Amino acid sequence: xxxxxxxxxxxDTYRVIISMEQTALGSWIQGTLGTDKATIALIQAEIDLxxxxxxxxxxxxxxxxxxxMTQEDVCACMNSELIDSGEELDDDMNFYDAETVAVCGLEDxxxxxxxxxxxxxxx
Numbered sequence: 001x002x003x004x005x006x007x008x009x010x011x012d013t014y015r016v017i018i019s020m021e022q023t024a025l026g027s028w029i030q031g032t033l034g035t036d037k038a039t040i041a042l043i044q045a046e047i048d049l050x051x052x053x054x055x056x057x058x059x060x061x062x063x064x065x066x067x068x069m070t071q072e073d074v075c076a077c078m079n080s081e082l083i084d085s086g087e088e089l090d091d092d093m094n095f096y097d098a099e100t101v102a103v104c105g106l107e108d109x110x111x112x113x114x115x116x117x118x119x120x121x122x123x
Contacts, residue, residue, distance in 0.1 A: 004018075005115070014030065016029050016116070023099050024100055025074075028062075028065045028076035032065050040116075046069060050071045051106065057070050062079075071106065074108075075102070077102075080100070
């Protein structure tokens, strides 16, 4: 997974630049997680439990997005996507799915989480 972090010095905010299919994950990191070191530590502890097979799943529900981690995968999803309307989207609409749902491997997520913490901590 390719990603990059940037700091906007005018607004003193951090941005995640990530591949299009991972847009929702970048939005979750940037918007929901932000620079909250306590939540990052909590998530890292949960990752450790998942990797040790002491837990099957962990879910962190935010105001706009939910992060779900299993022993293999991580999913960042807009809360509105969790409500199944029963309607099928046209294939042309799959582009918009990337803005609302992103899935990656647990190890990849741990890498980006640690890189995010290191990035904003050194600034």
